[in-house]
Amino acid sequence: MLFFRSEERVNQWCREQGLPRRPILSLDQLWKLAVAWYETRLTPQARRPQPDEIRRIFAGIGLEGPFWDPQSDQFG
Amino acid sequence: MEATEAPSTADLADVLDRPPEEVREAYGRLFRKRVLFLEADGETIRMAPPFSAVPTQHRVQIGERAYFANCSWDALGIPAALHASGEVFSRCEQTLEPIHLRVSLEGPAPENVVAHFAVPAAKWWADLVYT
Secondary structure (H helix, E strand, C coil): CEEECCHHHHHHHHHHHCCCCCCEEEHHHHHHHHHHHHCCCCCCCCCCCCHHHHHHHHHHCCCCCHHHCCCCCCCC | CCCCCCCCHHHHHHHHCCCHHHHHHHHHHHHHCCCCEECCCCCCEEEECCEECCCCCEEEEECCEEEEECCHHHHHHHHHHHCCCEEEEEECCCCCCEEEEEEECCEECCCCCEEECCCCHHHHHHHCCCC
C-alpha cells in the first residue's frame, strides 16, 4: 500500500513496474480505514478483525468485491 | 507507546519480571492472531501493525517520538491507534517526491495524495512485508 501524488502517477508506476493497476483510495478513505482498523489496536482486547468484520469495514467505506474479500479465491 | 523500538523477548521479560519463554509464547500467540508479525527466528518482532520495527519510507512523528509505519494505511494507522495528532513523512512512489501529511484527530489535512493497494485482501498475510 503505497502513496502517490495522483491516479496518473499510479497508472504510470504500474506500467513501469509491469504490475496490474489495482484499487486506489482517496486520503479520506484511507483515514477511515485506518481508524476502523486501528483505533482499538492498543487496548488489551485488541485483535485483528475477523473476515466478516473485515468485509463490513471495507463495505462501510465503499470497498466491495473480490479484491476486498479476505477469503476470495479469485486471485490465485 | 512509550518506546519507538520493538522490545526483545529478553527486554520484555525483564520489564514484566516473567520468564523469557513465557514472553516468547505470548509473541507466538499474538503472531497466530495476526497482531504481531515475527522474523523467521520466531521471536523478533518485525511488525506490530501499524508499527514497523525496521525503518521504512513511512515515518510518523507524534510529539517528540518518531515511528515507522509498514505502509500508507499504517502511516495513518499510527495516529489513529495513538489517538494523537501528528505528521506523516513519506513519498510518492512514482516520482519519489516527498509527501508530508498533517494529521489531526479528525484526519489528514487535504493533500493531493492517493494510496494504491496492489495486493488483494486475501493475499495480504501471505507476504506481509511485500504487501
